[in-house]
Amino acid sequence: MRKKIVAGNWKMNMDLADGLKFAETINDYFISKPTRTGVILCTPFIHLAGVSEILKNGKVSPGAQNCASEPSGAYTGEISAQMIKSTGARYVIIGHSERRTYYHEDDKLLNKKTLLAISTGLEVIFCCGEVLKERESGNHFEVVKKQLDDGLFTVPSEEFKKITIAYEPVWAIGTGLTATPDQAQEMHKYIRGLVRDKYGTEIADDLTILYGGSCKPSNASEIFSKPDVDGGLIGGASLKKEDFCAIVEAV
Ligand code: PGA
Numbered sequence: 537m538r539k540k541i542v543a544g545n546w547k548m549n550m551d552l553a554d555g556l557k558f559a560e561t562i563n564d565y566f567i568s569k570p571t572r573t574g575v576i577l578c579t580p581f582i583h584l585a586g587v588s589e590i591l592k593n594g595k596v597s598p599g600a601q602n603c604a605s606e607p608s609g610a611y612t613g614e615i616s617a618q619m620i621k622s623t624g625a626r627y628v629i630i631g632h633s634e635r636r637t638y639y640h641e642d643d644k645l646l647n648k649k650t651l652l653a654i655s656t657g658l659e660v661i662f663c664c665g666e667v668l669k670e671r672e673s674g675n676h677f678e679v680v681k682k683q684l685d686d687g688l689f690t691v692p693s694e695e696f697k698k699i700t701i702a703y704e705p706v707w708a709i710g711t712g713l714t715a716t717p718d719q720a721q722e723m724h725k726y727i728r729g730l731v732r733d734k735y736g737t738e739i740a741d742d743l744t745i746l747y748g749g750s751c752k753p754s755n756a757s758e759i760f761s762k763p764d765v766d767g768g769l770i771g772g773a774s775l776k777k778e779d780f781c782a783i784v785e786a787v
Contacts, residue, residue, distance in 0.1 A: 538741065538744050538766055539574055539766070540744070540760075540767045540787045541573065541576060541700060541766065542787060543576035543577075543700075543746065544562075544575075544577050544578060544770050545601060545748075545769055545774060546577070546578060548580060552582055555580070555582075556583065559579070559586075559587040559596075560590050561777050562780065563590055563591055563593075563596050564594075566784075567593075567594050569781075571785065573767065573787045574767075575596045576597045576598070576599050576626075576627050577598055578599040578600060578601050579599075579600070580601070581601075581615050581620075584598060584623045585624070589624070598623070598626060598627070599625055599629065600627070600628045601628070601629045601632065602630070602632070602635055604616045604617070604649070604652075605645055605648040605652065606652075607652060607656075617653045617656035617658055618656050620653075620658060621657055621658055625658070627658060627659045627660070628658045629661045629663060629702075630649050630650050630653060630660050630661070630662050630663070631683070633665055633704060633706045637706075643683060643686035643687040646687040650699075651690065651691065654691060654695050654698050659698045659699070660698060661700045662684075662699060662700070662702065663769070664684055664687070664688075664701065664703060665706050665748075665749070666680060668706070668707035671707065680723065680727065681730060684701075693736070693739060696731075701743065702747075703723050703745060703747055704747075704769060705719075707749075708750050710750065710771055710772060711750060712750050713750060714759070717761070720747045720759050720762060721763065721765060724745045725763075727745055731743055744766040745764060746766060747760075747765050747768050751783060752772075752773045753773070753778075753779055756768065757786040760787050770783055
């Protein structure tokens with residue numbers, strides 16, 4: 537059975553004190569109500585060491601939202617995979633559409649980051665997804681295939697267990713629009729098929745594929761009930777305890 541995961545992506549929200557307090561609330565909640573779903577909090581870099589310390593005595597895992605493409609050196613303002621790892625964080629999101637769009641991160645750069653993160657011992661949540669125009673013109677499968685071919689599929693098979701894929705249709709992120717459960721299932725099945733063609737059945741069957749894009753308590757169970765949807769990457773709703781915990785429980 538592959539692992540079910542719900543990862544919160546805080547994005548650029550909450551100051552340090554609020555973030556630490558919130559991490560504590562989530563940690564306490566899942567200590568009192570344990571779940572078999574893997575719960576991850578992807579926080580801003582500033583919060584990461586403190587959050588990792590808080591999550592040490594619990595079952596929730598810390599993660600970052602990005603990492604540098606170089607291992608170390610004169611890269612002012614960057615944060616390396618090794619630095620992230622040294623905070624106690626276990627995961628890093630790579631290829632989020634906001635990084636692709638606002639910071640012009642392309643597949644080649646994302647591939648470099650992914651390989652570096654993995655060789656550093658981090659697990660990668662690799663994001664892919666099409667914009668509205670690409671879906672409307674029927675190119676969404678092609679777009680996602682290219683993102684995976686160029687950004688992810690150079691990861692060697694023996695390391696692929698460190699990968700989680702998040703399918704996030706860009707038109708659904710933070711917009712209140714959600715892919716229908718059938719649209720999500722269709723794309724997740726397609727992605728698993730691509731992984732099967734490249735890495736074989738065992739790796740494809742073990743791969744956790746998350747859905748992201750305006751996931752909330754009211755739509756989570758229906759989306760998560762689809763056979764190829766193994767949980768979610770949650771933005772806005774991960775900032776509210778009730779919503780985030782309800783989404784975890786919907787898996
Ligand atoms: P959203 O964001 O849940 O606010 O749509 C999802 C994401 O960007 O990971």
